[in-house]
Amino acid sequence: VKIAVAVKIAASLDDGATLHDGAVDPADLEWDVNEWDLYAVETALQLKEAAGEGEVVLVSVGGEQVSEGLLSCLAMGADRGIHVEVGDEAGALDSIAVARLLAAVIGPESPDIVLSGVQSSDFASAATGTALAALLGLARVAVVRAVRLDDRALEVDRELEGGLVQRLRVELPAALTIQTGINEPRYATLRSIRRAAGKRRDTITPEQLGFDEPASVAAARIGPMAEPPVRGSAEMLQGSASDVADAIASIVRARVS
């Protein structure tokens, strides 16, 4: 079984981060593999192990941070990685742009299964995996919390609102977006990291994939960011526990009656 996993190296703000002119200073960003994608990588490894053979190929669109992120996923056990190098443009790419770049790499690989996390921890659009499936013309199941390979099909449980689970059977090739908690992503050990350093990591540019410039594939332009306005509408309740409880009860009564 050949499995492609789309991996994002997501940004988080460090303790001292502040906004200047609608943007965060890149020096205030910390980078790590998107949490959802760790579960997707682990899912891929487990599917390959269950199949007894196969290849797990990682594809990541981003800047220089991708190299380290790919190494950590290769250390988990993936077989090779492809970095779509977009340099400083990474922050300007929307989900559709990323999906287009991913599709250009993953399409020719002809994987049986395409996995991604449900969403990224930084942009939280929850769109890339689904857009990727559409661009590749694959059946797609979103928010997957269990998956089992059954010959040329996958049995998949997906999460619905209210704690319900929907079970589906989908023929390969197919694309899934993976929910956190589906498994326990393994930790990279020193030995696995050092072995992974020898695994193949290719770098490719959008130009080599036939795109003029990365931003040209975007469907939307990302505008400035802003802190939410602070509204002084919070009411601090004072007094004993029973006074506070009474006050809360009267507020609730006033709002719901």
Place this chain on the structure above:
Amino acid sequence: MSLETAPPALNFDLPEDLRVFVNSTRKWVDKEIPKDYARELERKEHEYPFELWDKLTAAGFHGLSVAEEYGGDGGDVLVQALFARELARTLGGLAWVWGLTSFAGSKSIGIYGTEQQKQRFLPAIVEGRARFSIGFTEPGGGTDVLGAMQTRADKVDGGWRVNGSKIWCSSAHVADYILLLARSDENVAKRHQGVSLFIMPADADGVEIIELRKLGMRAIGSCQVNFRDAFVPDELLLGEAGEAWYMLLPTINNERIMASSFCLGVLDGVLEDAIAYVKQREAFGHKIAEFQILQHYIADIAIMRSQAELMVLKAASLLNQGKPCHMEASMAKVVASDNACKAADLGIQILGGMGYSGDTDMQRYWRDARLWKIGPITNEMARNVIAEQLGLPRSF
């Protein structure tokens, strides 16, 4: 030099594989052994944290510095230092649960063991089946190990008969083996000669283990061990008989770097907790993070951490390259332990009453870090060594 040439710069970045290792380890620590878990373990005096040992086993960490041919990861001193730091960030002194066997067991046997001893012990350490304690110090003297040494190993048929007492043998009560230093020959020109290292089975007849009470690292258990005609077979002599002191010297720098790495981890933990606390605590209608004096305390902790970090990583890097580092390792140990104690003390001050509370970690860092100003060498003795390295006459 052409204009295009980049100006010369010192490279303070870890290589990519070690950055990934630190990141992966930090995630493991936060998930498996967070601070509140460590706090619960530590407060149970005389209850060894077997569960922590098992978690380290399951993650393969006992094999971190064991050569790959014996099933380990083949990590060097820098890897050990980075790992020790990450562990101590949450575990504080309980990081010794890992460190003791890694140092007294795999490090010593890895360097000085016969092939047969390596085959016997190293895979067992990797698999968590062999726990080591250390028996160097004696009740009659701490730093002056050789001057105070009364423990004797007398040659008998097939092995050695040991008599004497050792103190501060960490986790000896749950150890399978004690790395034991004993005088095996009285007829020597210098007292550095005639001492031997043994891998003493902790369950041998004639070995009596008594747990001691102490300020910090409570769960880890420190013991006095009395030997009365305890027999250790020839195959458990480590290295050459009578040569132990010369064998230990090369491992001393490693030990100091390890201890200073634990202190560095404590500095990380203290800084994290101090910042988190001042951001949420309010007084006089303000977050206490707005108070300048507390900002200065926190800045001081950050400075102390940065200072220790540079010195510890430099010493580890030198040792890794096989370069002399006795002075640097001693300096790192002094600075890291002094700073960890000062920082934890400031941390308690920042948290006020909550810093003194058993439900926060500051008091635990404070109690645990205090040991490292004493062991594995007192900071006074380390300063003596530094002064001697600077060409001053030996003061002890």
